[in-house]
Amino acid sequence: MDPTQDRTEPYPQASPASEDPAALRGYYRQMALIRHFELRAAEMYTRAKIGGYCHLNLGEEATVVGLMAALRPTDYLFTTYRDHGYALARGADPGQVMAELFGRATGLSGGRGGSMHLFDAGLRMLGGYGIVGGQMPPATGAALAIAHRGEPGPDSEAVMCLLGDGTTNIGAFHESLNLAAVWHLPIVYVIVNNHLGMGTPVEAASGEPALYRRGCAYRIPGARVDGNDVIAVRDAAQTALEQARTEHRPRLLEAVSHRLRGHSVVDPARYRSAEETERLREQDPLPAFRARLIEDRILDQEAADRIDEECEQAVTAAVDFADASPPPATETLFDHVYATEVANTHFGLPGDSPTGPGLFADRPGKE
Amino acid sequence: MAAVTYRQALHDTLRAEMLRDENILLIGEEIGVFEGSYKITAGLLDEFGPRRVRDTPICEEGFVGAAVGAAMLGLRPVVEIMTINFSLLAIDQIVNHAAKMHAMFGGQVSVPMVIRTPGGGGQQLAATHSQNLEVFYAHVPGLKVVAPASPADAKGLLTAAIRDDDPVLVLENLALYNTKGEVPDGEHTLPIGTAVVAATGSDVTVVAYSRGTVVALEVARRLEADGVSVEVVDLRSLRPLDRQTVCASVRKTTRAVVLEDDWLSYGIGAEIAATIAEGAFDRLDAPVRRVAAAEVPLPYAKQLETAALPDAAALTRVIYETLDSTGFTARPTTPAGG
Ligand SMILES: Cc1ncc(C[n+]2csc(CCOP(=O)(O)OP(=O)(O)O)c2C)c(N)n1
Ligand SMILES: [Mg+2]
Numbered sequence: 001m002d003p004t005q006d007r008t009e010p011y012p013q014a015s016p017a018s019e020d021p022a023a024l025r026g027y028y029r030q031m032a033l034i035r036h037f038e039l040r041a042a043e044m045y046t047r048a049k050i051g052g053y054c055h056l057n058l059g060e061e062a063t064v065v066g067l068m069a070a071l072r073p074t075d076y077l078f079t080t081y082r083d084h085g086y087a088l089a090r091g092a093d094p095g096q097v098m099a100e101l102f103g104r105a106t107g108l109s110g111g112r113g114g115s116m117h118l119f120d121a122g123l124r125m126l127g128g129y130g131i132v133g134g135q136m137p138p139a140t141g142a143a144l145a146i147a148h149r150g151e152p153g154p155d156s157e158a159v160m161c162l163l164g165d166g167t168t169n170i171g172a173f174h175e176s177l178n179l180a181a182v183w184h185l186p187i188v189y190v191i192v193n194n195h196l197g198m199g200t201p202v203e204a205a206s207g208e209p210a211l212y213r214r215g216c217a218y219r220i221p222g223a224r225v226d227g228n229d230v231i232a233v234r235d236a237a238q239t240a241l242e243q244a245r246t247e248h249r250p251r252l253l254e255a256v257s258h259r260l261r262g263h264s265v266v267d268p269a270r271y272r273s274a275e276e277t278e279r280l281r282e283q284d285p286l287p288a289f290r291a292r293l294i295e296d297r298i299l300d301q302e303a304a305d306r307i308d309e310e311c312e313q314a315v316t317a318a319v320d321f322a323d324a325s326p327p328p329a330t331e332t333l334f335d336h337v338y339a340t341e342v343a344n345t346h347f348g349l350p351g352d353s354p355t356g357p358g359l360f361a362d363r364p365g366k367e
Numbered sequence: 368m369a370a371v372t373y374r375q376a377l378h379d380t381l382r383a384e385m386l387r388d389e390n391i392l393l394i395g396e397e398i399g400v401f402e403g404s405y406k407i408t409a410g411l412l413d414e415f416g417p418r419r420v421r422d423t424p425i426c427e428e429g430f431v432g433a434a435v436g437a438a439m440l441g442l443r444p445v446v447e448i449m450t451i452n453f454s455l456l457a458i459d460q461i462v463n464h465a466a467k468m469h470a471m472f473g474g475q476v477s478v479p480m481v482i483r484t485p486g487g488g489g490q491q492l493a494a495t496h497s498q499n500l501e502v503f504y505a506h507v508p509g510l511k512v513v514a515p516a517s518p519a520d521a522k523g524l525l526t527a528a529i530r531d532d533d534p535v536l537v538l539e540n541l542a543l544y545n546t547k548g549e550v551p552d553g554e555h556t557l558p559i560g561t562a563v564v565a566a567t568g569s570d571v572t573v574v575a576y577s578r579g580t581v582v583a584l585e586v587a588r589r590l591e592a593d594g595v596s597v598e599v600v601d602l603r604s605l606r607p608l609d610r611q612t613v614c615a616s617v618r619k620t621t622r623a624v625v626l627e628d629d630w631l632s633y634g635i636g637a638e639i640a641a642t643i644a645e646g647a648f649d650r651l652d653a654p655v656r657r658v659a660a661a662e663v664p665l666p667y668a669k670q671l672e673t674a675a676l677p678d679a680a681a682l683t684r685v686i687y688e689t690l691d692s693t694g695f696t697a698r699p700t701t702p703a704g705g
Contacts, residue, residue: 052490130495131456166425171428350659350660350661350676
């Protein structure tokens with residue numbers, strides 16, 4: 001493939017008719033699970049069960065599920081702070097995800113990371129990242145490790161690195177793409193274009209608003225896909241990953257969808273008009289996919305309702321699990337500060353003298 | 368005098384200065400259409416237009432560096448960095464460029480710019496979004512760093528920063544934005560590089576800045592009732608540091624506790640303790656103590672976050688430990704109703 005080629009045509013609409021019905025029902029189930037989970041997370045935030053920042057995938061469910069369907073279990077995933085859906089679709093337990101949002105000891109990161117920093121080593125989900133662009137150099141480095149250890153080929157592992165549209169303007173984006181290009185790294189950078197970075201539209205922030213072309217300067221082939229179409233997203237991601245694996249070359253993929261609500265739970269999104277919000281609701285990928293599956297007789301109304309109910313129950317169970325889980329004990333405050341024990345750390349609480357005994361000085365294994 | 372919030376004081380100051388000086392422009396992420404992540408710049412885009420209130424893409428190094436260049440040509444940019452955590456992406460432009468130019472180019476150019484940015488933990492924003500990195504900047508000659516604790520000081524110090532011909536970092540604090548206080552009407556500037564005795568006392572000096580000053584004043588009020596007289600020195604300015612005021616206070620009270628929101632090791636408190644050792648050693652009755660954040664990437668979970676951050680209880684405990692170590696006995700207080 002000519003590395004300078006940039007594909008301007010959207011991928012053709014995939015047809016559910018030629019798909020495995022069980023897989024399609026599975027995608028619907030995952031999308032519905034994410035929808036229910038996010039709605040409940042918003043509710044739990046208003047009930048002060050969740051604190052800090054909380055960014056939802058509402059409206060991005062087709063993108064999330066399509067991308068995750070394209071990944072192999074052996075591939076690595078780096079995401080932004082808008083990460084709940086990715087963890088769920090990658091296979092994380094909803095209870096553990098909710099517990100992380102609740103800041104409980106049973107959470108994915110033990111309650112230490114919260115909503116923005118979901119991490120599951122077993123699932124090779126190597127983190128949600130709260131600093132815009134912060135995930136990109138480490139993701140690039142993960143691809144370096146893969147290239148360092150193995151040859152290109154159909155069995156090579158690969159990295160998928162997600163980023164938002166707004167993130168294409170930060171230095172780390174450009175440095176990462178360039179490194180991946182000159183080092184020949186097996187990585188697919190996926191721009192989840194939801195049209196906005198907080199309140200800033202893509203056109204106001206990006207000199208080249210056709211974001212899939214932003215790799216041109218590094219001769220990284222780019223493609224754009226309808227992020228509301230789960231099958232199209234999956235296929236585009238699979239193609240990009242395939243190329244990354246067999247060639248050990250980076251790819252750029254742009255999935256275009258909409259953020260149905262504000263930037264985070266607390267953002268009322270006053271910079272959007274009521275008409276626009278209404279228009280977005282009409283483009284909601286979830287009811288659209290549901291209707292499509294029913295129309296194609298892959299689901300009937302009843303089966304779809306049943307899936308919705310089961311997802312709602314799963315989310316209720318997740319909330320119950322999180323609620324019943326204990327917060328991390330204060331005694332564990334200094335756990336994991338260092339991976340290798342070291343002399344002369346000051347593990348004292350505020351006001352404890354660094355030259356006197358700290359409160360936890362007697363804990364085994366801790367100085 | 369009117370009682371307004373710290374947020375309002377910052378907003379009003381920006382507005383007043385923009386009306387006064389056509390060369391002032393605001394630059395930052397989400398400061399215009401979105402009205403600022405913390406709404407400091409609300410309404411200013413409408414009033415002054417996009418030429419003077421410039422929304423930027425997410426590119427801290429780029430827009431801070433652009434402000435440096437604009438300042439070199441005589442504009443007076445006031446940059447907002449959403450939180451101090453993101454200033455790390457711009458630290459090269461701040462430290463290697465803004466701070467160096469005047470001296471390195473032999474005084475031929477100056478960089479009259481302001482960086483406004485809030486620090487602070489306690490909002491459950493987890494490890495990367497809750498830091499107090501002021502010491503990174505307070506360490507660097509060529510920069511000035513101020514840290515207002517009250518709405519009045521926010522006005523006085525921001526005004527001074529905007530009118531100053533050097534790069535000034537104005538450290539705001541997430542926990543202070545909604546705090547209220549009296550703000551002088553009309554002109555009000557404070558001299559950068561000077562501290563203030565925010566409460567007078569005779570038994571112990573608490574040295575603090577920003578949010579810490581608010582906590583220290585509250586503790587001072589409470590201990591007063593217990594017959595302990597606490598003097599609070601509000602640093603106001605982290606660079607330059609007003610060592611004179613700190614040492615004069617400690618020479619009087621003979622005891623000192625530092626309250627700081629940053630981490631203990633190599634923090635602001637370390638500099639204060641060294642200053643006191645040099646300037647008041649002969650009058651000290653007890654070791655200088657520091658109340659600082661626990662040395663851990665701040666956890667998200669509320670219980671752990673609360674345990675890790677300095678608060679009034681920790682300060683009170685350390686004040687009493689300091690007093691007790693010198694055999695201090697509280698003066699009897701007038702009984703209630705007596
Ligand atoms: C370096 C840095 N600057 C600013 C922020 C504040 N911030 C958080 S999310 C965000 C917008 C990102 O937009 P986009 O990349 O489009 O992702 P989206 O939120 O739409 O998923 C900003 C500016 C940050 N977290 N990190
Ligand atoms: Mg976006």
